Amino acid sequence: MRFVRFWRTALALFLGLTFFTSGMAKLYYQHQFWGWIGPVWLAEKLQPFQLGLYVAFVAASQIVTGFLLITRRFWLLGAVFLVPMLANILFVTISLQWAGTPYVVSVLLSMNVALLLSEYRRLRVLWSEAAYVPPPTQPVRTIKGHIVWGTGLLLTLSAVPVSYVALPLSYWLALGGIVLAWCSPFADSYSLSRLKTTTS
Structure with missing residues (x-):
């Protein structure tokens, strides 16, 4: 049980830091914020197609979702939010034919699905009548x-x-x-x- 909690926390923090820093780097002044996943210049790249506002929305969503995961209070909500965001990013990168990026996003999506599966007892109320009973230590x-x-x-x-x-x-x-x-x-x-x- 401790091992499950450990890797669940590690996954949440990793995904949270990944997307929090990615969103901040896109919106920060001259992109001067650290982040390992990009591209930070996405808004400039898509601006000629009038998609600058869309990129800003995605970046802001990444910041909020990453914050939810990092700070742990509402981490499960952040993990749920991350599913449509990652699916959106995946198909955008496939459509733009970015080499390698879809594979990276697919791995991140798989990690997020594993994170959600670790809390299937809380999520199964979405498809079954089984009520969730929180543990006394919650x-x-x-x-x-x-x-x-x-x-x-x-x-x-x-x-x-x-x-x-x-x-x-x-x-x-x-x-x-x-x-x-x-x-x-x-x-x-x-x-x-x-x-x-x-x-x-």
């Missing part, structure tokens, strides 16, 4: 925790326009947003402890 989520996580997402997204004005500050905003979202479980714990105190 952490309780609170409104305060959601607010902290959402604030982290907004901070991270704000890094993109800030990069055109103050590039070093934008990196701190991106990192700070991720760290803040990672701290959302502490906000959950604090809210629950305050609730127990007031009810006792």
Whole structure:
């Protein structure tokens, strides 16, 4: 069971970092954001076909989906979102006849499917009547925790326009947003402890 949790977390973080950095690199000032998967110049390449806005939408979706996977709070939702995104990217790269890229995307899609299969008990409610019963060890989520996580997402997204004005500050905003979202479980714990105190 620990092994399953380990490789599931590793897959989620890898896919999250892959698409988070890919989206940021496409939208950042002069593409000055690290990312191993590209191309960062996709908007410029497709602009003559009036597809610049489409590329910006895909990049923003990659940022949000990657953020969902990295910060772990809503990682399963991020994995679900990643399926149509990867399928879209796969067929675009096949249509444009990019050598090698469809194979890379196919591997990433297979990894994402494996990630989803690891949580089939939670997802089977989509096609069966079997109810999902969460384990007693599953952490309780609170409104305060959601607010902290959402604030982290907004901070991270704000890094993109800030990069055109103050590039070093934008990196701190991106990192700070991720760290803040990672701290959302502490906000959950604090809210629950305050609730127990007031009810006792």
